[in-house]
Amino acid sequence: xxxxxxxxxxxxxxxxxxxxxxxxxxxxxxxxxxxxxxxxxxxxxxxxxxxxxxxxxxxxxxxxxxxxxxxxxxx
Amino acid sequence: xxxxxxxxxxxxxxxxxxxxxxxxxxxxxxxxxxxxxxxxxxxxxxxxxxxxxxxxxxxxxxxxxxxxxxxxxxxxxxxxxxxxxxxxxxxxxxxxxxxxxxxxxxxxxxxxxxxxxxxxxxxxxxxxxxxxxxxxxxxxxxxxxxxxxxxxxxxxxxxxxxxxxxxxxxxxxxxxxxxxxxxxxxxxxxxxxxxxxxxxxxxxxxxxxxxxxxxxxxxxxxxxxxxxxxxxxxx
Numbered sequence: 001x002x003x004x005x006x007x008x009x010x011x012x013x014x015x016x017x018x019x020x021x022x023x024x025x026x027x028x029x030x031x032x033x034x035x036x037x038x039x040x041x042x043x044x045x046x047x048x049x050x051x052x053x054x055x056x057x058x059x060x061x062x063x064x065x066x067x068x069x070x071x072x073x074x075x
Numbered sequence: 076x077x078x079x080x081x082x083x084x085x086x087x088x089x090x091x092x093x094x095x096x097x098x099x100x101x102x103x104x105x106x107x108x109x110x111x112x113x114x115x116x117x118x119x120x121x122x123x124x125x126x127x128x129x130x131x132x133x134x135x136x137x138x139x140x141x142x143x144x145x146x147x148x149x150x151x152x153x154x155x156x157x158x159x160x161x162x163x164x165x166x167x168x169x170x171x172x173x174x175x176x177x178x179x180x181x182x183x184x185x186x187x188x189x190x191x192x193x194x195x196x197x198x199x200x201x202x203x204x205x206x207x208x209x210x211x212x213x214x215x216x217x218x219x220x221x222x223x224x225x226x227x228x229x230x231x232x233x234x235x236x237x238x239x240x241x242x243x244x245x246x247x248x249x250x251x252x253x254x255x256x257x258x259x260x261x262x263x264x265x266x267x268x269x270x271x272x273x274x275x276x277x278x279x280x281x282x283x284x285x286x287x288x289x290x291x292x293x294x295x296x297x298x299x300x301x302x303x304x305x306x307x308x309x310x
Contacts, residue, residue, distance in 0.1 A: 008123035015126045018181040022130040033293045040300040047307045064086050
């Protein structure tokens with residue numbers, strides 16, 4: 001049974017390489033997208049931190065800015 | 076009508092959704108892989124090589140679907156002068172492109188044991204390669220043009236030319252004598268695929284769709300934060 005699953009009648013190289021390529025592409029795309037996201041968010045937090053109180057309050061009044069800051073710890 | 080497409084409202088959903096979608100994707104993918112690699116039967120002609128279908132076919136479907144959506148959104152963005160449509164299409168493109176590449180590579184791997192060759196300049200395969208080029212042009216246009224109006228125009232033109240290729244991909248196997256087999260699944264008529272193979276195929280399609288949605292949401296959130304970063308610079 002295990003032999004049948006592993007050797008797939010001699011097609012294991014083709015089947016497993018196709019599945020591996022797919023999963024590898026998924027991992028790379030996910031990581032690249034995640035890194036870009038974290039980079040932008042860190043940039044936002046750093047910029048927000050450098051604002052004076054008045055500007056920070058004005059920026060905080062926008063709903064999206066509030067969401068980004070709220071999600072900083074959860075993502 | 077476009078109240079729903081306000082960035083504030085969309086961001087409220089998209090900022091929270093990725094973690095749930097990722098969890099759902101892992102669950103559905105695990106079921107799909109078990110079905111595709113272990114439980115589904117081998118084909119009477121292609122033997123176990125048929126299992127490649129479970130990654131090849133959903134990838135091809137999604138890459139075609141995403142390109143059609145990008146075209147529709149770009150044209151809508153142009154007609155209704157709504158930037159958010161362009162932002163959504165830009166965020167959809169990376170996953171569509173990667174699925175297109177997966178379809179080409181896994182198709183090539185599948186071709187070796189079934190046709191005896193890695194590549195053939197047949198109508199279906201060549202038109203899929205052309206779609207990948209249109210995806211690349213679309214993504215490059217966003218990278219090279221700084222001017223917003225210009226990038227909206229150029230990227231929409233790329234999608235309009237690219238969409239002409241989509242029906243060619245779909246009907247290439249009917250219009251020409253191709254090495255690629257005709258469609259086994261038909262929405263309007265009876266499918267020739269057995270339910271024991273159709274079920275894992277649909278599960279894998281659901282998993283790949285969830286992955287595409289996940290990447291879209293992450294990319295969309297990144298684009299929104301980029302815009303907000305520019306906003307902070309102006310304060």
